[in-house]
Amino acid sequence: MISKNIILFFCVVSFVQKCISDSKVEISTEDCISDSKEKIAIEDINEGQHEEVTDEWEKKFNKYDSNGDGLIFPNELQELLFHEFNGFITLNHASRCIALTNLNGSNQIGLDHFKHMKPIIAVLSRRDISEDSGKVNDEVVGEGTVLKEDLPKEISEDNGKVVCKESISEDRFVERIWNNFNNKVFDKSTEIDELFYLMGHNEDDPIESKKLKEIEEMLEASEKLNNMYKGFCMFDKDKNSKLTAEELVELIKYAPFQEATVENSQKSINNFDTNNDGVLDFSEFVFLMLNPDDGDTEFIKLFGKARITREQINDYLKLYGIQLTEEELEQMDPSNQNSISRRDVEKYVNSR
Incomplete structure (x- = not known):
């Protein structure tokens, strides 16, 4: 504090x-x-x-x-x-x-x-x-590729190439936001639900890294x-x-x-x-x-x-x-x- x-x-x-x-x-x-x-x-x-x-x-x-x-x-x-x-x-x-x-x-x-x-x-x-802030890191998923384990991945296709975009689960999002902003922006963890409401977030969907960066800048x-x-x-x-x-x-x-x-x-x-x-x-x-x-x-x-x-x-x-x-x-x-x-x-x- x-x-x-x-x-x-x-x-x-x-x-x-x-x-x-x-x-x-x-x-x-x-x-x-x-x-x-x-x-x-x-x-x-x-x-x-x-x-x-x-x-x-x-x-x-x-x-x-x-x-x-x-x-x-x-x-x-x-x-x-x-x-x-x-x-x-x-x-x-x-x-x-x-x-x-x-x-x-x-x-x-x-x-x-x-x-x-x-x-x-x-x-x-x-x-x-910064110029690079909020960019989603894409990487080609191929045989033997090791993915980062701390973030779940959203898999999609782009011009025939399989790529993944970093995202974060709702639970990890709440944990990260609370750890970084409790007693600074949020007085209690349930106030993070207000963010989800404003975002129109579906609890089953992960939060993409670009959105996470945007939210952290707001906070x-x-x-x-x-x-x-x-x-x-x-x-x-x-x-x-x-x-x-x-x-x-x-x-x-x-x-x-x-x-x-x-x-x-x-x-x-x-x-x-x-x-x-x-x-x-x-x-x-x-x-x-x-x-x-x-x-x-x-x-x-x-x-x-x-x-x-x-x-x-x-x-x-x-x-x-x-x-x-x-x-x-x-x-x-x-x-x-x-x-x-x-x-x-x-x-x-x-x-x-």
Whole structure:
């Protein structure tokens, strides 16, 4: 389980450059997502812009508003995210997202609140997919060929050649997913059944490796969102699901370029406050935490160079009463080169 110190350190690194900006932050087209099945991009996270994109979001929302009352429940939100944005959250976490968005105690959200969730959906939809990821390994089955024993094989014919595609049984799928994502995405193993339902999976059919890879990427994105939620909760001292200037100043104090005052904290909030209510809700906090493509710049601004030693990390955090354990530092520096980059930190956070 990832420690509070690691989450706090990750928040600091992600926040430093953005908190010193004097202007409202906007996400450029390079930061947009276009991972929905119909390739509909989020052109801008700020409210009230890009009418065509807004129309597409309304169409998708209405598609899952089963009774046409302008509201969707957690199960409808879960289906919408899975089928339209290739993202997954459990029903429990869908309920949490709704509660963190509407802030009125209801377990439903309307279209305006759904559009306000764009940063959350951006995290759930993003993937780091390599050119070869998800490819199915084919091999010719001939006399004397030894097949891998850890995966069952689906046999078929291709232009007269007998080939096999790697797949995994339902039991092995559940075991693998649970081992990798319990207490990170799933609170209980029965929640994996929600995945099967969304996939339209027949329990007698194996899961192909390409689908397994796709699902694991969804769950990694969901885990990243959960880590952001843990960071949000660390600063939400009064547990009202909003961050005030007084609460966010606890994060600003780690940024060496700005005096940790309530006034400066409010300026930072205003840069990410998309609904202009003077505080940060969870979706706006996620907006703040979304990392630009040149995120290494933030790390360099904080430490003066792109790579630092384990000692330098702890020397900096010692100023604020935080120390990472040797085990935590070793996991961030698996090559034992005593050289840690921002990407090493992010990779460690997202792997927990």
